[in-house]
Amino acid sequence: NAGVTQTPKFQVLKTGQSMTLQCAQDMNHEYMSWYRQDPGMGLRLIHYSVGAGITDQGEVPNGYNVSRSTTEDFPLRLLSAAPSQTSVYFCASGSGGGRGYTFGSGTRLTVV
Amino acid sequence: GDSVTQMEGPVTLSEEAFLTINCTYTATGYPSLFWYVQYPGEGLQLLLKATKADDKGSNKGFEATYRKETTSFHLEKGSVQVSDSAVYFCALSDNNAGKSTFGDGTTLTVKP
Numbered sequence: 001n002a003g004v005t006q007t008p009k010f011q012v013l014k015t016g017q018s019m020t021l022q023c024a025q026d027m028n029h030e031y032m033s034w035y036r037q038d039p040g041m042g043l044r045l046i047h048y049s050v051g052a053g054i055t056d057q058g059e060v061p062n063g064y065n066v067s068r069s070t071t072e073d074f075p076l077r078l079l080s081a082a083p084s085q086t087s088v089y090f091c092a093s094g095s096g097g098g099r100g101y102t103f104g105s106g107t108r109l110t111v112v
Numbered sequence: 113g114d115s116v117t118q119m120e121g122p123v124t125l126s127e128e129a130f131l132t133i134n135c136t137y138t139a140t141g142y143p144s145l146f147w148y149v150q151y152p153g154e155g156l157q158l159l160l161k162a163t164k165a166d167d168k169g170s171n172k173g174f175e176a177t178y179r180k181e182t183t184s185f186h187l188e189k190g191s192v193q194v195s196d197s198a199v200y201f202c203a204l205s206d207n208n209a210g211k212s213t214f215g216d217g218t219t220l221t222v223k224p
Contacts, residue, residue, distance in 0.1 A: 004155075030210070031210040031211070033210070033211055033212070035214075040216065041216065042201065042214050042215055042216035042217050043156075043201070043214040043217075045211055045212075045213075048210050048211045049210065050209075050210035056210075058211065090155055090156070092156075092212075094210075096205075096208055096210065097208075098144035098161065098163035098205070099161075100144075100146050100148075100158040100161050100205075101156075101158070101205075101212060102158070103148075103155035103156040103157070104155050105154060105155045106154075106155050
């Protein structure tokens, strides 16, 4: 089925470890974004991309890196995990023009 | 910068009651406005949208009207069902910026 695929669904990391959250979409969308969702704080934008090779920082970029080498993929890298990065992470893609975004099912990350 | 303010929850209603969830926004330019719904353990799903002033978005009995003069986009439903229990997010998007700004979400619980 067409959509946004995130892997893994669950992950436990130790403080200081690094990892990559994967995001892939098959709808040929130009725009892709990463958000984190924390209780009582809604969704906060981490990084976003308006096309292959173009990325920009969002509201809370510190501790995260992204790259966009293809239209389909937009991985999020945690450089050195900290307990403050315990959250649910959502990837989204869209084509702009007021059409809205399609979200993945999320990655629940716990850093101990 | 852009911002979205939603009425604080949680909101608890009896089945068949009338629902209103208030949403106001601050933005430069002329953004598109959206309501998303999130069911437990899932990602966000686009519920409805409006791309210009006075547009009414509607879906599954929910509706919202883009009011530029009051910078509002309130969500309404005439008769809620238990299956409408979820978290609802108001959001705006600058059509060509490649990102969205979300409110904090409002949790709706509908009791039989």
